[in-house]
Amino acid sequence: MPARSTTRLAFLAVQVLVVGAFAATWVTKAKALSREFRALQQNGSEYTRLPVTRNEPLEVSSLYNRPDFISDEELADVLRQIQPRFPVKEMKPNFVEHALRTWGVHAEFRDPEVRSGAELAKFLTDTASFVTSWGPGVGPLLQERTGGIAIRWGSEKGGSVHHDHWLASLTEAGATLDTPVFGPSRHSSTLGDVLHESLRDFRLDEKETEWTAMAFGMWLPPENHWIGADGRRYSFDLIARRLMRGQKELGVCSGTHRVFSLMVLVRLDDEFPNILTDEVRAEVYGYLQEVKEAIMASQFEDGHWPSNWPDGADAVTTPVDDPLFKQVIATGHHLEWLAIAPKDLHPPEEQIRKAFRWVIDTTRSQTPEEILERYTFFSHVGAAAARWRQTHPAVFWKEWEAKH
Template identity: 50%
Template sequence: MSRPFRTRLPLLAIIAVNVVTLAAFAVAAASLTGRGERRVVEALSATTTAPRLPISHERPVMVEPYYDDPSVVSDEELRDVLEKVRPRFGMERLQPNYVEHALRAWGPSIEFHEPGVMDGPEMVLFLTDYGRHLASWGVRARPLLVERPQGIAINWGKRPGESVHHDHWLACLTEAGLPLETPIFGPNRRGDTLNDALQEALRDFDPNERETEWSVMAFGFWLPPDHQSWTNRDGRRIDFDLLAETLMRGASRFGVCGGTHRVYSLMVLLRLDDDHRLLSPPMREGVYEHLRRVRDAISLSQHASGEWGTDWPNGAAAYANPLREPAYRQVIATGHHLEWLAIAYPDLQPNREVVQRAADWLVQTVRDIPQEDLIGQYTFFSHVGNALSLWRKTHPAEAWPKLSAGQSLAP
């Protein structure tokens, strides 16, 4: 009878394999940052290294616009813009950042009653239910929602199917006014809520990251009046002075969307500080002075036809020698500037003619662009619809039913 063939490894070979394996583990462990080590500990122990922050209110604090100015945008102009920025999305491989922008602008309750146009409840489900994202992207894409031991994180970056910016998902759901107990359905878990995503973002926040604009905004809307500071995963105490400082450091042009998101988040912090005293007096004055400089820069850098380029921080030099860039970059800069100006104090306003010229340019740009091209650049144009609505002291979801029915926005 023949015996089964067996391969015997020499003892030295076995030892060598084990040495290589242990060395690989050692290299991997050494490459972990302190934060990475803490995440490994959390994953193995199912506990968190940072305390959970109690939030007493069910909905976020909101900042409302100051102005209702038909000279900036008329009823007819706003109707034309909102008609084109309705969220006409195909469901196959739908980018989450399109839906995030649409939800931020239109809110969770809007119903268009029109085939091919995404209603508010559908937007919420797409962003909070793993199954909806899976149906759109299939199993090859990474899930949008990530289940961690004590919270929900969001996959973000440049890969298809992910949110594009850190905490943009959280900021958009927050600006849309979703309640803290909004259900989140991950790949394998039920019972999580928006609060679990907020808590994970608070633990995960690193003030040294390049993109902090959306984190700052979301935390500002959720933490007051209960908290002015918290402790992150690294054991570092974070307060709103530090958040404001992170937004002001470095050249303005280095921020996302030509630095305009930083400006918006700083204006949000000032408005929240009015009621909740989030900033120390010296930091509040520092933010105020920073925004005065922004006001002066956009007063000098506006193109003759009304738009701003992403070189707006250069002031008069940007007007004299404008940057050559695609038109969508100017849509980004101009739409975002009108958003923060709509919630800015009167003494932070440029001359009203500056705002009017910018709005006129945006309205004409929206009217001229083919619908298909606009949807392809939806994230940028959603800010236009939101900004112009704010300048009528309203929001797209409030204005559209009236305007589409031929009614006036006048009280």
């Protein structure tokens, strides 16, 4: 081939790469600009701050203490596996959020390689801490808006993976509403400003509302509704129906997160009877009874639940080729919501016992590298295990370390 033709082909190849890189950058920037434009449209709109009467979040506690399901030694083994041993460089917000919701903001560890609750919370709430981990080349996790602080979420590098997961995780971790939040240039914000920005920004057609339901539910009661930036009246009834819409398996983590969120709303309605109307509460309870029937029929002989658990008995007779982590997701998440559910929503106790046997043995068998790779999923195993002993992971671990 003549040298000139070879040079021309090389030049064209470089041009294709340049154009491709430009297109990818443009798409990323366009998404960010779209979000920013929507936020600008909302500022100064009809949204007014709903008075939040508490500084500490509500808590939905476990209903059971079952050492026959999981012993102290087994709980200690599981919690040892899911200690947040995260490298300082490029800590993943999603991992940190899961660790916080499990261990809480006050968690402390003897091992200096394990991140304390205070360290984890600072990473999420202080832009300087985030930049120390990720460097200045990655966009900030905290995004300043005229009316509050938004969280960068999605598949972008260094972002929180799920909508409102940052807010729900810090809320479950016990962070107070006056917790300082330091944006890139604004140092006077609090967790309350993030909550109100989320209330302002809420849309019923959001892809994910699982964590919105939990975050709002733990702050807003006894209020059961608010007015969004679009002037629309939103309520926990609307969120509950949004969660129940669509095929069960297609929700986040094989549809198990929406089950937990719906159970949280029912428990909150027990405490604040106007959170859900009687009609919607009945719908939610019926949905949860369907989930109970599905997991009764879809559990495998070894005790695990598959990702297609909503298929009931068909999930066992025509099994899908689930990787291990998907089995951990389904089993750990189901055990977690069952810990806060009344007994009439439980499968037979022997099924719960078998599920624990499988998930404990599976978690114990993982190497540190395997746990770190799938930390978010195994963290739910630890949370479920502690709930079924009516204890908090940080409290139990501190006492265990003192005795051992």
